[in-house]
Amino acid sequence: MYRSIALCLLLFNLTAVAHEMTPTYPTWDRTAHDGIKKVTMNLWNSRKDVQYYEIGVFTKDFEESVPFVTLYSILKVEYLSHVEFDVYMTEESIKRAVYICSLSKLRSNDDSKPLLATQICSKFK
């Protein structure tokens, strides 16, 4: 019994500090507007120390940012919750877009320690 509880606590502890974004290879959907497409992404936050994630779209080799529109470019994602968000782009920008990324935004605290920023990038193929 105690072993099971310990295992559950251990598993909970191991999975409670993660950042995840899907799909890995998103695909563009049509919108009601000509020349504009959208992609829907999912973000999962189980990092207790992070509440905000910044969305960015980049060219090959991360050389440049590509303009896009979304409701919030910095998303609030509560601890242990999912957020689904849409990113809208013009067809011209879509030709240049290769990666869509979410980057954890860190807050400073009182400890002298290295902070861990996490970034996940999906790829348009």
Added chain:
Amino acid sequence: MKKLLITLSLILGATPILAENIDVTGTVQSRCTVNVDTPGIYGNPNAYTLTTLPASAGQEPIVRFDVTLANAYFAQVSYPTSFTVSPSLPDTVSWTGVVTVVQTSTSDMSGYQAASTTSGSMRQYALSIAGTTWIQSTSIATYGGGQNKAFPGGEYKAVVLAQCIAQ
């Protein structure tokens, strides 16, 4: 009575068996999860050094990468090369660091470190096998541009960046 029993048995025997196939479907979706396994702490073994080395009372930050499909992601981990929070530092801070694989979920991944590539402070690993990889980032900051001057008192922070990039 006999006829009744025969009729009943015929009716019951003719009753179709109502069965329904219930499909259970699932999809294995490619995904990468970046986990903060161990937060880092700087030790201060002498006046002019801040280090994550455990021998100097530091703690190495460790990041865990979980991937569900092979050959879908690169893991990239860097060590810091500047402080994000610090008192005013008029002199030079020298940074050294190393990024290493410390544990893998299968022995097939034992070649990850040898096959990795570096670019500045960042090391990239091709996650060619589905499973879990633990990567550690060690950093040492020395103050004074080689003259070993004492760090000013105050709060110091640096950021380790762990990335999972789709291939």
